[in-house]
Amino acid sequence: MTEDERVAGLRQALADELERAGDLRSREWRRAVERVPRHLFVPEFFERTDIPDRGTLWAPVRRDDDRWLDLAYRDETWVTQLDRHLTPRDAAGPVGGDPTSSSTMPGLVVRMLEDLDVTDGASVLEIGTGTGYSTALMCERLGDGSVTSIEVDPCIAANAAAALRRAGYAPNLVVGDGLDGDAGHAPYDRIIATCSVRTIPRAWLVQARPGARVLVTVTGWLGGYGLALLEVDGDGVAEGRFLPGTISFMVARPQAAPVIGDERWGAAFEALADAEVRRAAVGPDVLRDWTGAFVAQLAVPTVVAQRMRVDGGPWVEYCLDTASGAVASLTPERGGGWTVRQAGPGRVWDDVEAAVLRWRDAGSPPQERFRIRTDGRVRSVWFDGADGPVSWASS
Numbered sequence: 001m002t003e004d005e006r007v008a009g010l011r012q013a014l015a016d017e018l019e020r021a022g023d024l025r026s027r028e029w030r031r032a033v034e035r036v037p038r039h040l041f042v043p044e045f046f047e048r049t050d051i052p053d054r055g056t057l058w059a060p061v062r063r064d065d066d067r068w069l070d071l072a073y074r075d076e077t078w079v080t081q082l083d084r085h086l087t088p089r090d091a092a093g094p095v096g097g098d099p100t101s102s103s104t105m106p107g108l109v110v111r112m113l114e115d116l117d118v119t120d121g122a123s124v125l126e127i128g129t130g131t132g133y134s135t136a137l138m139c140e141r142l143g144d145g146s147v148t149s150i151e152v153d154p155c156i157a158a159n160a161a162a163a164l165r166r167a168g169y170a171p172n173l174v175v176g177d178g179l180d181g182d183a184g185h186a187p188y189d190r191i192i193a194t195c196s197v198r199t200i201p202r203a204w205l206v207q208a209r210p211g212a213r214v215l216v217t218v219t220g221w222l223g224g225y226g227l228a229l230l231e232v233d234g235d236g237v238a239e240g241r242f243l244p245g246t247i248s249f250m251v252a253r254p255q256a257a258p259v260i261g262d263e264r265w266g267a268a269f270e271a272l273a274d275a276e277v278r279r280a281a282v283g284p285d286v287l288r289d290w291t292g293a294f295v296a297q298l299a300v301p302t303v304v305a306q307r308m309r310v311d312g313g314p315w316v317e318y319c320l321d322t323a324s325g326a327v328a329s330l331t332p333e334r335g336g337g338w339t340v341r342q343a344g345p346g347r348v349w350d351d352v353e354a355a356v357l358r359w360r361d362a363g364s365p366p367q368e369r370f371r372i373r374t375d376g377r378v379r380s381v382w383f384d385g386a387d388g389p390v391s392w393a394s395s
């Protein structure tokens, strides 16, 4: 078997797998998966390895690895950059770090394209070119001129441009902040983001044609995510719903949570010495629940949380409002339950509890019962409870 025949077989097998899983639902996208050579977009990547006592490390996989070609066609997300600078080329062995670019698993990419209902002739804006694989699928289906893709990281963008060229595609590629969109190739019929956003930017809505659809993961600083599918009206207002599933993407770089230095945490701990103390009605485990974290984050959009322990003591959850400086801590009680301490200009955990209890009182509806509406400035998210809509608005 020649190398070309082997690669064609791997693409066919991937398409079969995605179709069986229900991600691939149309002939057009199947054809694109069968044609786009994913291995050209992931010449090297990191494989996640969990090593006891060392936590999560990332092992480089390169072309000279016997497993590389088969892995390239697995329905897996392959991380290609850590901490905004580290690439597999730089790593001699497994390394630590936070993923900052990747080739998203093909099943998710095609599921999103199917959900977005991208039709022939549509002009599409993609935010987060990454390796260029998803861009290539769209070029294959729609033609180069219909696809505009924006990547914020110049090195990632250069690799994607080279891979797209090698694979024979020539979309409109933009290096810059995708939150600004790209007015040059507007208007768009479809907007898809493979990074998540805290707020849907006004620029996207202005650059969208009336009736355009936007598919994007909405996130926040408490680690909640929801994949939203919106339709834009003629006045630049978008409204839509959240789709089922647990889909998360790395946050758009300008909207990443601020890093809280030791000094700021130190001041927060000091403030807690004079805190109001009570028994918590909701424990911090809500932040580990998919929809619970999303609801909490809607209530306190500028709050970050961190679990810490001092000198072998219990794990304590600290929540800090980066806007006001208000702080809360949650400490486990011996017999179960939690003690909450709150200090500063605001009561962070009161706000979280009020939102979570309203959600729980309504029977903890799943995310697909939530809706979203935004004009790019003010955003409301709500679900319909027994007594009418329960909503949160933020700007």
Ligand SMILES: C[S@@+](CC[C@H](N)C(=O)[O-])C[C@H]1O[C@@H](n2cnc3c(N)ncnc32)[C@H](O)[C@@H]1O
Pocket (backbone or CB within 6 Å): 100, 101, 102, 103, 104, 109, 127, 128, 129, 130, 131, 132, 133, 134, 135, 150, 151, 152, 153, 156, 176, 177, 178, 179, 194, 195, 249, 250, 251, 252, 253, 254
């Ligand atoms: C999950 S990866 C993209 C996956 C890609 N679609 C693929 O199939 O390979 C997310 C990408 O979004 C990029 N990104 C983050 N913030 C961005 C922003 N504000 N504008 C454009 N790209 C951004 C990251 O650098 C990263 O490459």
